[in-house]
Amino acid sequence: MMDNKDTLNRLKSIAGHVHGIERMVEEDAYCIDVIRQIQAVQAALEKVSTRILDNHLNSCLITAVRGDDPEDRERVLKEISEVFATASKI
Amino acid sequence: MMDNKDTLNRLKSIAGHVHGIERMVEEDAYCIDVIRQIQAVQAALEKVSTRILDNHLNSCLITAVRGDDPEDRERVLKEISEVFATASKI
Amino acid sequence: MMDNKDTLNRLKSIAGHVHGIERMVEEDAYCIDVIRQIQAVQAALEKVSTRILDNHLNSCLITAVRGDDPEDRERVLKEISEVFATASKI
Amino acid sequence: MMDNKDTLNRLKSIAGHVHGIERMVEEDAYCIDVIRQIQAVQAALEKVSTRILDNHLNSCLITAVRGDDPEDRERVLKEISEVFATASKI
Numbered sequence: 001m002m003d004n005k006d007t008l009n010r011l012k013s014i015a016g017h018v019h020g021i022e023r024m025v026e027e028d029a030y031c032i033d034v035i036r037q038i039q040a041v042q043a044a045l046e047k048v049s050t051r052i053l054d055n056h057l058n059s060c061l062i063t064a065v066r067g068d069d070p071e072d073r074e075r076v077l078k079e080i081s082e083v084f085a086t087a088s089k090i
Numbered sequence: 091m092m093d094n095k096d097t098l099n100r101l102k103s104i105a106g107h108v109h110g111i112e113r114m115v116e117e118d119a120y121c122i123d124v125i126r127q128i129q130a131v132q133a134a135l136e137k138v139s140t141r142i143l144d145n146h147l148n149s150c151l152i153t154a155v156r157g158d159d160p161e162d163r164e165r166v167l168k169e170i171s172e173v174f175a176t177a178s179k180i
Numbered sequence: 181m182m183d184n185k186d187t188l189n190r191l192k193s194i195a196g197h198v199h200g201i202e203r204m205v206e207e208d209a210y211c212i213d214v215i216r217q218i219q220a221v222q223a224a225l226e227k228v229s230t231r232i233l234d235n236h237l238n239s240c241l242i243t244a245v246r247g248d249d250p251e252d253r254e255r256v257l258k259e260i261s262e263v264f265a266t267a268s269k270i
Numbered sequence: 271m272m273d274n275k276d277t278l279n280r281l282k283s284i285a286g287h288v289h290g291i292e293r294m295v296e297e298d299a300y301c302i303d304v305i306r307q308i309q310a311v312q313a314a315l316e317k318v319s320t321r322i323l324d325n326h327l328n329s330c331l332i333t334a335v336r337g338d339d340p341e342d343r344e345r346v347l348k349e350i351s352e353v354f355a356t357a358s359k360i
Contacts, residue, residue, distance in 0.1 A: 008295050015288040022281045025274050031326035032349045038319045039356050042312055046178040049308045054171045056301035061167070065155040079302045080170070081144045086309050087178040088136040089269055098205050105198040112191045115184050121236035122259045128229050129266050132222055139218050146211035169212045176219045179359055226358040234351045245335040260350070261324045267358040268316040
């Protein structure tokens with residue numbers, strides 16, 4: 001349903017980044033440098049989220065909104081609203 | 091198109107909150123207390139945004155997705171993706 | 181303690197921005213345009229917060245860390261940690 | 271300088287979480303479920319950042335502010351201000 005390959009590559013790169021931060025901590029890196037790397041990972045995760053949502057809007061959402069099941073449509077719209085609310089918070 | 095009255099009341103309350111912070115600054119309030127009040131305003135703005143988006147999803151979005159204009163539909167979906175990306179960043 | 185004049189000007193401009201958003205809502209502006217303006221206000225508030233924190237670090241924090249009162253120092257450091265945690269969330 | 275063991279455990283758990291999300295994507299999980307898991311990872315990273323900053327304030331910052339090197343002190347304060355600004359944005 002998603003452009004899985006690109007998403008997967010990004011997630012693998014993010015996991016590699018987190019493992020790199022683990023090594024920094026093991027080697028007693030400077031706190032601020034560690035925080036900056038964590039913030040870089042957070043920015044990368046935001047990009048992945050936005051891409052997945054983009055994909056979701058252009059597939060599942062369209063199907064649900066055009067479909068005949070009002071409950072399904074409401075659920076899909078509610079989910080988007082919820083991930084937006086959470087994205088605003090974190 | 092939106093539940094204007096509730097949104098308007100929230101925005102008026104937020105503007106009042108900002109004016110209150112102005113007074114705190116004029117009276118040399120403690121920096122951290124000012125920051126906390128600013129953060130409270132930010133949280134209130136997030137709630138307003140989420141409500142407006144919620145409303146938008148349940149009106150304009152449905153109309154556009156069900157409509158016959160593919161350009162209009164793409165525009166509406168792109169806008170939602172963009173405000174999501176911005177919400178993730180700020 | 182803060183560079184009050186600049187902070188005050190920024191807050192006045194932000195309050196004016198919020199009043200402008202109220203008018204948009206009264207005039208039934210397009211939801212997404214309203215959300216974008218709210219996001220602009222949020223970005224402006226972040227800048228004010230960062231400036232105030234900056235000022236705080238260079239005044240109150242230095243005084244507290246160099247002072248003789250360990251409780252005062254701990255309080256000031258804890259406050260900074262707390263506003264950082266909240267800033268990360270909102 | 272940091273409480274490395276706890277930080278390291280948290281980072282390892284976060285990396286494991288990211289690997290789990292990779293598997294979800296490989297198995298074509300529902301987009302919204304993937305986004306929610308990404309948001310959970312983001313929240314966990316925020317907690318790690320806040321803990322590291324906390325530690326930093328109680329060690330490096332105190333040393334720098336009490337030390338005799340004004341450049342070092344300015345650098346440390348500027349770094350904190352910068353990670354705060356970035357935390358507000360992401």
